[in-house]
Amino acid sequence: MWRSTWTARWPRSTRADPETGTRRPPARQANAGYGTVIRVNDDAPGQSPTDPAQGNGPHDAVPGPHPGAPVPPQSPGAALPPAPAQPRRPIALVLTLLAVLVAVLVGGTVFVLVRHGKTDDAAVDYTPRATNKDPSLAIPGIVHKDYPAGVHVGPNQRVAYEQSPPMGGAHDANWAVCSGVVYPTPVRSENLVHDLEHGAVWITYDPARISGSALKTLQAKVIGIDGMVMSPYPGLDQPISLQSWGHQLKLSDPNDKRIDHFVTALLRNPYTYPEPGATCANPMFDVQNPPPFDPSPPGPDAVPANKPPQTAPAPTPSGAPIAPGRPGNPSAPSAAPRAPIRPA
Secondary structure, eight states: OEEEEEEOOOOSOOEEOTTTOOEEOOOOOTTSOOOEEEEEEOSOTTOOOOOGGGTOOTTOSOOOOOTTOOOOOOOTTOOOOOOOOOOOOOHHHHHHHHHHHHHHHHHHHHHHHHHTTOOSHHHHHSOOBTTBSOGGGGSTTOEEOOOOOOOEEOTTOOEEOSSSSOOSSSEESSOOOOSSEEOSSOBOHHHHHHHHHTTOEEEEEOTTTOOHHHHHHHHHTTTTOTTEEEEEOTTOSSSEEEEETTEEEEESOTTOHHHHHHHHHHTTOTTTSSOTTOOSOOTTSOSSSOOBOOOSOOOTTOEETTOOOOOOOOBOTTSOBOOTTSTTOTTSOOOOOOOOOOOO
C-alpha cells in the first residue's frame, strides 16, 4: 500500500466570515504554500504498487500546481534542477577530418618525393657524399676489390679476368657505348670493362633464366639513362649480376631493391671510378654490330686483370718524351758515327 501524507502550510491568522461568523483560513495565495507527499511502499514483496486510479483514497493523487501556474521560488538550500544535457561533440566527424588531413599530407609528401626521384630509401641511404664516399659497401652481398686503371689491350687480346663477369682491370682501349644502351647479344667483356672505368654501371643477366617481364623490368632501369649499359651474359652462376668499377653484386630477383641501391651508390660516383667526367658516347664503337662475347677460357698469353700500368717516360724540357738511343737522353748509347763520304 502507498500511504500519502499531505501537509500544508497555512497562515496562522484567520478572519471571521461576515455571513456565518466562523473563522476560516484566508484563500490560498499563489506561491503561499505547497504540499509535500510522502509515499511508503507497504505492498507485499513481489507485488506492484497499488494504482491510485483504483480508488484507494482521496489523497492518493499527487497534488501540484495546475498547468500554467507560476513556478514557485526555490527555498534556501533546495537542490537546483538538473541542467539540460549538452549535445555530444561529433567525435566521429572530428576523427574523419583528421584522417583526411593526414592522408593529404602523406600524399603530398609522396608526390614531392616522386617528383625529385626519391621514392624509397635508395636515394636517402645510398647517395654518395664526402662523409660517405662509397655507400655501396653497406649493401648486403656486395663484392669490392681495387684494380689499377689505365691498362689497355688491343682488339685481339684477351684479359684473364678474376671474376665472371669482370668488374675492373685491364680492358680494351675502345669502350662500348654506355649511354642507356641495351645490347640484345653478348658483347666482348674487354670493351665493357672500359665502360666501368668511365663510371658506368653494367647490368648482365643469364638469358636462360631471365626473360619476359623480368627482362623488361631490368631494361627499364637502363634505357635512356646515361651511364647505364646492359647485355646478356651466358653461363652466369646467378640470374643477374651488376658491375661497376671494383664492385659487383649478384642476385636472382629483378625487383630486388638492392639493384636500385647499387645504381644510386655507384653510377657516376666520383669517389669510386678512375676517370671522373669521362663520356659514354663513342662514335668509333659500332652499337649495331659490337664485338662478340668470347665464352672460352683465356689462353696463356692473356693479360692479367690486375696488371699495373706502364710507367710513362720522363718528359724532355720541350715536353716531348725521351726515347732510348735518341738525342736528349744521356743514358742511352750514342749512335755509331757515319763513315766519311769519299769523293769519286
